[in-house]
Amino acid sequence: xxxxxxxxxxxxxxxxxxxxxxxxxxxxxxxxxxxxxxxxxxxxxxxxxxxxxxxxxxxxxxxxxxxxxxxxxxxxxxxxxxxxxxxxxxxxxxxxxxxxxxxxxxxxxxxxxxxxxxxxxxxxxxxxxxxxxxxxxxxxxxx
Numbered sequence: 001x002x003x004x005x006x007x008x009x010x011x012x013x014x015x016x017x018x019x020x021x022x023x024x025x026x027x028x029x030x031x032x033x034x035x036x037x038x039x040x041x042x043x044x045x046x047x048x049x050x051x052x053x054x055x056x057x058x059x060x061x062x063x064x065x066x067x068x069x070x071x072x073x074x075x076x077x078x079x080x081x082x083x084x085x086x087x088x089x090x091x092x093x094x095x096x097x098x099x100x101x102x103x104x105x106x107x108x109x110x111x112x113x114x115x116x117x118x119x120x121x122x123x124x125x126x127x128x129x130x131x132x133x134x135x136x137x138x139x140x141x142x143x
Contacts, residue, residue: 010036010037010038010039011036011037011038011039011066011067012038012039012041012063012064012065012066012067013030013038013039013040013041013065013066013067013068013069014041014042014043014049014052014053014065014067014068014069015027015040015041015042015043015068015069016042016043016044016045016046016049016068016069016070016071016074016079016082017042017044017069017071017100018044018045018071018073018074018075019071022071022100022123023042025124026040026069026100027040027042039063041062041063041065044074044075045074045075045076045077046074046076046077046078046079046081046082046085047076047077049068049070049077049082050077050082050085050086053065053086053092064095065095066095066096067095067096067097067098068086068095068096068097068098069098069100070082070083070097070098070099070100070117071099071100071101072099072101072103072108072112073101073102073103079099079101080111080112080115083097083099083112083115083116083117084115087115087116093116096118096119097116097117097118098117098118098119098120098121099112099117099119099120099121100121100123101120101121101122101123102122102123103122104122108120
């Protein structure tokens, strides 16, 4: 008798995060999934994220992400400027964008909503809380 295993779906994620610690926690949390595998590409600022999405400046072979996790406080281009730019682009605006930030400011939450962010998550500070935060969020965004 041959054992049949269900192949895990692979989801491409662009993580726009300048903190190595937060990038690590995000990657580790996603690696724990038993149902889905993730291909995670990380860039450290909005300028590189745009290069990635437009496949220029060394990112010519980058896959189109299924989902973008976006920090707000980034060097060279703030997360809101990046979000505004991609949500105006017909080719990119359909990619779900989840703000993943330490800011709990109501003004930031309102601005993210006004710019059509798909969700707004406050960054947890440890792996256990990251797991709880991510539980179900990707499935909801990619339905």
